[in-house]
Amino acid sequence: MFQKRTHTCGELNENDIDKIVILNGWIDRIRDLGGIIFVLIRDRYGKTQAVFDSSDNYTLYQKALKLKNEYVVSIQGKVRVRPEKDKNPNMVTGNIEILATNLEILSESETPPIYVNIEEDISENLRLKYRYLDLRKERMQRNLILRHKVMKITRDTLSAEGFLEIETPYLTKSTPEGARDFLVPSRLKPGNFYALPQSPQLFKQLLMVSGFDKYFQIARCFRDEDFRADRQPEFTQIDIEQSFVEKEDIFALTEKLIKEIFEKSLNYNGLEIPFQKYTYDEVIQKYGSDKPDIRYGMEFIDLTAYFQNTEANFIKNGIDKGLILKGFIVPDRSNNFSRKKFDDLTEFAKEQGSSGLIWIACDKEMRSNIKKAAAKEINILVERGIMKEGDVLFAILEETDKIDQILGQLRIKMIKEEFEKKSGFSIIWVTDFPMFSWNEEEQRIVAEHHPFTMPNLDDLAKYENKDPLKIKSQSYDLVINGYEIASGSIRIHKQDVQEKVFDILGLSKEEAQEKFGFLLEAFKYGAPPHGGIAIGMDRLVSILVGEESIKEVIAFPKTASGTDPMTNAPSEVSEKQLEELHLALKKINESEKQNDSKS
Structure with missing residues (x-):
């Protein structure tokens, strides 16, 4: 002892x-x-x-x-x-x-391969291989302790609001409508597979049909996605669903929960509710992003009217053909921009799909690549207070459907390169997303969020057979400091509406029945109006503790390639295990490996 x-x-x-x-x-x-x-x-x-x-x-x-x-x-x-x-x-x-x-x-301890008592610049692979040592560090312990606090505050707050924490299955049916499923072979039913849930979406809707009007779960989710920066194949979300609500009710509940989390985990009392609300169209037109960090300003300005009669012929001709001239101001930064830097940014704009980049640096001596041809218009911008000394204006001349996306990428680049990271928190709602979008790779219409989101019913009636891409949804995202922290919607609760959405997505009645028949069947027996939201636990905690990567707030994360250097997962299994599952492995050649890595 x-x-x-x-x-x-x-x-x-x-x-x-x-x-x-x-x-x-x-x-x-x-x-x-x-x-x-x-x-x-x-x-x-x-x-x-x-x-x-x-x-x-x-x-x-x-x-x-x-x-x-x-x-x-x-x-x-x-x-x-x-x-x-x-x-x-x-x-x-x-x-x-x-x-x-x-x-x-x-x-006793051998000399550890990584230092515990100092922060050092070591490879991610080494940190994850010896994660049990990495987790001894004060920073990592602080992060995971705060994560625990967030989970406890969530449970306490939602329980006090009458919500029930109900678990949903990890082994479920594969319904591949978003990312790839992780599949689990069934030993007892050869040739059949379970799927690990990408979210508890359908089960929480079925709980609403069951009469559990207030549900939540701190849910583990699994997505077999291609390698992307700062994504994990398994992640955690605060999953919430409620019956007999409209989106304003979900907003109020979420705002209360987020405020409680900030106050009780960080002792931060600076959040004001309700949070600002923008429609999807507004944030795209103002910031070129559906998840803007509005702390940095730089709203887009439509400059078309100022340049309609300019002597800069390429601008005038473009405007006459219906192009838009639009840009934004980078304030008080003109000394940071050399001609080479402007040239590099022009190349960047072209890489994003623009034909070029117009720039104006408002120094004591004005600098611009349209200075001679558009001197009058530049002076008007200064006289009307659109620009002041020290500002830099970037603008592009493009088609309406391209211009905001290109400017949005340039704005993000300016935030990263020209501004120190701002403190504080900018929290906004983004609402009324498109219900559908066009997938170029698959050449088909797909659901922007998921196919169980309630569409705007007026839009559905108007555009269902004409132009479904114009249909808006009753969906919403919560954005903190430029990160999508939560996503939710009012859900479809009527069988006929759900069938119309499946039809627009190109699902035949037979396919819809095979994949989602259990949901359609449930809707026959009295489904209440309901809606909900899922809050990304990993990203929320990373913002609270000031970490750039969600790996810093997960005890045992995977690498960008989905591997675990500590346990060497994923790993091969024995022939006996494969035989028990009635599986056989197919050898793949090098070209197939390369194709898989690109897909």
Whole structure:
């Protein structure tokens, strides 16, 4: 038996002077000053300094000489105040130390392949291979502790609102309408497969049909997506569904939950509700993105009217042909832009699909690639206060359906390159997304969110057979600092509407019945109006703790290629396992491997 701790390593203070205490933890640092050894002992609560003094206990001092970083120990000692010159205001326990009277080495450690007590620039692969060491770091422990707080606040808040936490199946039916499913072969039904859920979408709707009017779940979701930056094949979402609601009810509930999370996990009281609301069309026209970070401003300006009669012929001719001249101001940055930089940005704009880039730098001496031909128009922009000294204006001349997307990419580039990261939080709702979009690769209409979103019924009646891409949906996203944090919608609850949506998506009645017959059947027996939202737990926590990557708030994430360097997952399985599942592997050649990696 070892001596169990009486206190954690982060709780002792001057009120504990002269107490005999026992601490358990890891050795964080050792300072041997010759005759006296100072040891920092660490657990997830903090660090405390222990002193081994040869003049006080030589035998114990000799034992302490064997200590190394990351040894697991139990230290008994007497709490005393540190000398004034040795107090450390950066430590919670920095005013006290323990004069050790006993030491047990509970577990030794080899020299670790990564440092635990300092932040160092090491490869992601090494960090993930030794994740159990990486997770000992103060930063990582702080992140996961805050994640736990968010989960607890979520459960407490929603439970207080009358919501029930109900689990839905992990082994379910494959309905590949979005990303690829992760498939699980059935041993008992050879040739049949379960799928891991991409979301609990259909089950939570069935719970509404079942009469559970307020549901939530902290749900694990799985998507077999192609390699993309900062995506994980398994992720967590706060899943919420409610009956007899309109979207305003979902807004109010979500705002209350987000406000509670910010206040109770971060002690941040600066959120004002209700959050600002924009339609999808508004954010695209103003920022060129459906998830803009509006902290940086730079709203788009339609400059067409100012340049209709310009002597810059290419602009005038373009406007006469129906093109739009549109741009945005980068404020107080003109000194940052050289001619080479403008040339590089012009190439960037062309890569995004623009025919070129117009730029105006409002210095004491105006600089512009249209200065001679459009001097009059430039002066008007300054006179009317659209530009001021120090500003840079970027504009492009393009077709209406292309211009916002191109400017949006340029705006994002300016935010990344020209501005320091802003503090604070910008939270907005984006509503009324298109119900459908055109998939160029598959050459077909697809659902913008998912096929269970309620369309705008007036739009459905008007455009169903004419132009379904004009149909808006009753959907909404919550955007924080340029990240989509949550997505939801009012759902379809009528069989005829659901069948119309399937028809627009090109699903035959037979296909719809085979894939979603259980849902259509449920709608026959009285389905209430309902709606909901799913909040991305990983991204929300990463924003709260100020991390760029969601991997920093997940205990055991995968690499960008979906692998786990620690366990070597995914891995091959034995022939016996394959036989039990009635599976056989097909050998693929190098060209097939390359095609798979590109797909």
